[in-house]
Amino acid sequence: MLMTDAILITIIAERLLKKQLTELIVEKGAKGYTITDASGEGSRGIRASEFEGRNIKLEAIVNQEVANKILTAVSETYFENYAVITYTENVKVVRGDKYL
Numbered sequence: 001m002l003m004t005d006a007i008l009i010t011i012i013a014e015r016l017l018k019k020q021l022t023e024l025i026v027e028k029g030a031k032g033y034t035i036t037d038a039s040g041e042g043s044r045g046i047r048a049s050e051f052e053g054r055n056i057k058l059e060a061i062v063n064q065e066v067a068n069k070i071l072t073a074v075s076e077t078y079f080e081n082y083a084v085i086t087y088t089e090n091v092k093v094v095r096g097d098k099y100l
Helices: 015-027 064-078
Strands: 003-013 034-038 055-062 084-094
Touching: 003 015, 003 064, 015 055, 015 064, 055 064, 064 084
Parallel strands: none
Antiparallel strands: 003 055, 003 084, 034 055
């Protein structure tokens, strides 16, 4: 089975950023993404209410160039004013041409 090296980029953010973040990652070159609900506690604490909805966890498999573009855009646009965390992992995927 042929495996291709790729980057899994994960963004955990406030739900109100869902549309902006999905548009951003596609604009920067991601061919797709997965979104799941997320909850937890971080440096900004636990949400005071569920009014805003749960956080989202957005994941995409991309190449290093696209990952760098996404990380730069997210950090420059959202880190200062929103509860957002991003991280990457090196992964190996089957059917790499589907993602990269």
